[in-house]
Structures are given as C-alpha cells and as structure tokens.
Amino acid sequence: MIQNGAIPIVEEIGPYVYRQYRQKKVKHFSRDGSKITYVQNVHFDFDEDASAPYTQSDRIVALNMHMNAFLQVFEREITDILQGFANRLNSRLNRTPGVRVLKRLMERIRGKPPFSWVNGILVSLIEDVKSVLQISENDPGLALLLVHLNANLKAVFNDPRSMFVHTSVREYLFDGVRFCINPQGIAKAICNQIKESGSKTIREQSDGSLAFSFFGHKNGSGHEVYEVHTGKGDATKVLEIQKLDDSHNLQVWLNGSTEGETSVCNQINGTDASSYPPFRQRGDSMYIFSADICRSVQLFYQSDIQYQGIPGFRYSIGENFINDIGPEHDNECFCVDKLANVIKRKNGCLYAGALDLTTCLDAPVILTLPHMLGASNEYRKMIRGLKPDAKKHQTFVDVQTLTGTPLQGGKRVQFNMFLKSINRITITENLTTVLMPAIWVEEGIQLNGEMVNFFKKKLINTLKTLDIVHWAGLCGGMGVAILSLLYYTYQRGRPAKAPVKQVG
Known part of the structure; x- marks a missing residue:
C-alpha cells in the first residue's frame, strides 16, 4: 500500500476525448497593420464516439493534487519563514562580540589535545548557540501549528484516508472535486487562505465551497492577451508572438x-x-x-x-x-x-x-x-x-x-x-x-476532410498545374531551340548555288 x-x-485508462474549439477575438490592429492583438476563447466538448467505451462518469482513483499541493506549499512557506528568521538571528549573533570571540577560540584550539577540556566547554557553548538557530521541527510554536493543521485536514479535504481521491473523470477534469464544504474555525481560515491564493485550478462554488479541476479554468473565456505579427513586410514572421499580456x-x-x-x-x-x-x-x-x-x-x-x-x-x-x-x-x-x-x-x-x-x-x-x-x-x-x-x-x-x-x-x-x-x-x-x-x-x-480537399484543389492542384505549365513551357522552349539549331545547321550544310549570269 x-x-x-x-x-x-499505475495503470493508464482512457482515452477520454474532448473536442477543442478556439475562437480568437481581435482587440485591435497596429497602425501600420503589422501587428494584431487578440484574446483566445477555448471551449471543450466531450466526444462520446471517440471516447467509447469510456464515459465521463467513469470512477477513478487519482492523485489528490489539491491536498498534496497545499501541504507542500505550506511546508515550503513555513520553512522559508523560519529560515529567514534564523538567518536574521544568526547575522545578529555574528555581530555580537562574545560569539565572535568564542568562534575564534574554537578555531585556535581545535584539534589540540592539551586543551581538550577547554575545547569541550567551547563546543558546548557553541552548540547552545546553534540550538537557538535550529527553530524548525523542534519549535513549540511550529509544532502547535502543525497539530492544528493535522486536526483540520479532515474538515478541509473531506476526511482523506490517503493521498488519493476517489472521483469521476468529469469532476477531476472539468466540474471539480469539491472540498472546504462548510468549514468552521481554523478549517475555515485555511480554506480562506486557499481561496486567496488565486490558483487557476481551484474555483469557488455558489455555496461557498471550493472545487479543484485540472482543465475547468480553460473552458470559457480566455485570459492571456496575445500580440502577433501579421506577416506584413516579412511573411516568415506571420503569427509570431510579439507580446503576451503586453510584455515581450x-x-x-x-x-x-x-x-x-x-x-x-x-x-x-x-x-x-x-x-x-x-x-x-x-x-x-x-x-x-x-x-x-x-x-x-x-x-x-x-x-x-x-x-x-x-x-x-x-x-x-x-x-x-x-x-x-x-x-x-x-x-x-x-x-x-x-x-x-x-x-x-x-x-x-x-x-x-x-x-x-x-x-x-x-x-x-x-x-x-x-x-x-x-x-x-x-x-x-x-x-x-x-x-x-x-x-x-x-x-x-x-x-x-x-x-x-x-x-x-x-x-x-x-x-x-x-x-x-x-x-x-x-x-x-x-x-x-x-x-x-x-x-x-x-x-x-x-x-479534416473538407480542408484536405480545399488544400488539394486550391493549392496542390494549382501547384501541379503550374508545374506542368512550367515544364511544358520549358520543353516547348527547348523544342523550338532544337528545331532552330537543326534548321541553322541544315542551312549551313546546304551547297551554295552558283550565281546565274544573264546574257543579253
């Protein structure tokens, strides 16, 4: 287990196929016509035929990503806070004359047996100083905070028994796996913090609960504003992104x-x-x-x-x-x-x-x-x-x-x-x-088939026709040149006629 x-x-299941529709809404063109700015709206529809025999109602066991993310982010932020405090304290202690003297004495007598008893005292003193700096897992305040977090995980994440969640494909991908359902006290404070984090994959529901989904935030209006090149003046730059959200x-x-x-x-x-x-x-x-x-x-x-x-x-x-x-x-x-x-x-x-x-x-x-x-x-x-x-x-x-x-x-x-x-x-x-x-x-x-036919008719066949015309013209030109050369050679090879004298 x-x-x-x-x-x-792990075992792969699926595929679950969704058709994606993109609509680019133009915001404006640049004055010289070389740039265009747009927002792209994306919409997903489940394709039952392409997904069969799988359906969106299929039950799955998947990684509880929102709980795992919360725990790891919490760990990182707490560690950063404590490390920052430890660094500031360490810096202040290093500026304290007594601590500097102890360190210099340690450096001078380290490894010299005659003064081992002094060395032991100084080591003890230095270790006491270090213990002040080690305010991580042994800190009572942090321990109390983690006890509260442990006690409230059930209320926040629906009484989880493991790091995995039993849910449906529809919920995991789009509709959302609900949590923070009617939390109270510290659990409510934790849920408010999650809500304020601004994660794209977590959305507040009408009843105040939260829901995690992998792609739900992508289904609907677009957010990023793209500025792309139109190809004017340089066709090789067509649709090349110039800016994203007004930044290069x-x-x-x-x-x-x-x-x-x-x-x-x-x-x-x-x-x-x-x-x-x-x-x-x-x-x-x-x-x-x-x-x-x-x-x-x-x-x-x-x-x-x-x-x-x-x-x-x-x-x-x-x-x-x-x-x-x-x-x-x-x-x-x-x-x-x-x-x-x-x-x-x-x-x-x-x-x-x-x-x-x-x-x-x-x-x-x-x-x-x-x-x-x-x-x-x-x-x-x-x-x-x-x-x-x-x-x-x-x-x-x-x-x-x-x-x-x-x-x-x-x-x-x-x-x-x-x-x-x-x-x-x-x-x-x-x-x-x-x-x-x-x-x-x-x-x-x-x-798709319609676009394939369009390409073949409007582009490929046209290119083939131009290719035929090109080769036909080339062959025709070569034919005329060869005939002209033959005619010229023939004319050069004919014996010259003697001039006819007129007697009168």
Missing part, C-alpha cells in the same frame, strides 16, 4: 544577475501552434510558445511526410526540451529549486526528463513526457506500470511546407507531483519519496 511506503503501481518576456523563470537581463528561459519565441511560418526548408527548426507550461519549445525537422496526398515536413521536440537542463546546458534558469526533500541533483536541478513548473503554475507540479519517456531512471525506477513508447508519447507536428499550415500533430505531456513525507503531517508520515504521475494529455490536431 502506497500509504505505508510501497512503490506505486515572461517573469516566471530565473533571470541573469545583470539588472534588466532576460534569461533564455523567459524569452517568448514562435507562434501559439495554431500555425507556423511558411516556406519551410529541410533541416530547419521552429519555435512554439505554450502558455500552459510557461515556455517556448523548439521543434526540429525530422523527415518528409505525406498526409492524405499533401506533402509536408515532420517536426518534433529535441533533447533541449526537458532532458538537457542545467548549468552545463546554459539553461539553469529552469532550475527554480523550489522543492525540498525531493529526488534532485546536488545543484538543485531535477534529473533529466523532468521540469519543475512550481513558478509557472503556483503549485509543485512536475512536467515529463507521457509515461516518463526519456526520463532519468532516478524517477522511473520508483514507479511500476510505466510503458513509454516514442510513437505514442513523443510530441510532433506535420506541416505543409509552403504555407506552414499544420496537417496533423500531437502535443503530449504528463503532469506529476512528488509524494513525500512531510514532517508532523500524519497522512504523509510513511510515504516513500516518488515522482507520482497524475495525468497525461495529448492536444492533437488533424486537418
């Missing part, structure tokens, strides 16, 4: 030490993946920007393809997406290091194949590819039931080469959270630290 420290065994860059990831310097992680590059720059070439690359994960993603040419008779190029993500992250790859700005006591490298970066989205989502969520495809064994060895498959789980897009129109594709990612023991939180006390999968999603696109 996972609650007692057992290794989790993000303020999500770490920046350089130089004031005003924007790190590569915070740069906004590429389109929103609804279309791509035209005039693609073999061996090139292009960017898309995903607001869901707060970053730009580079796609690389892989091969030539045919989609229902339409030629195109296939692009997919490279190792620099989530495998090659860290100071050795010049993108340590992705190493936000916001998680304590988890499986990570000594420099604070996660191991290959995982990206910490804490600063993006305001929740301790970790991004990987589905089934942890390509992820470090440090994570995969702690989970049973994973079945990574590059054909099923790799992100790709097929693009029509001339126009940049996407023919088909799939943006595939998995969202995970660390399960771990949190000091003095009873429900977590026996947990083994693991990176636990929660859900993996594919945002796919396919050009």
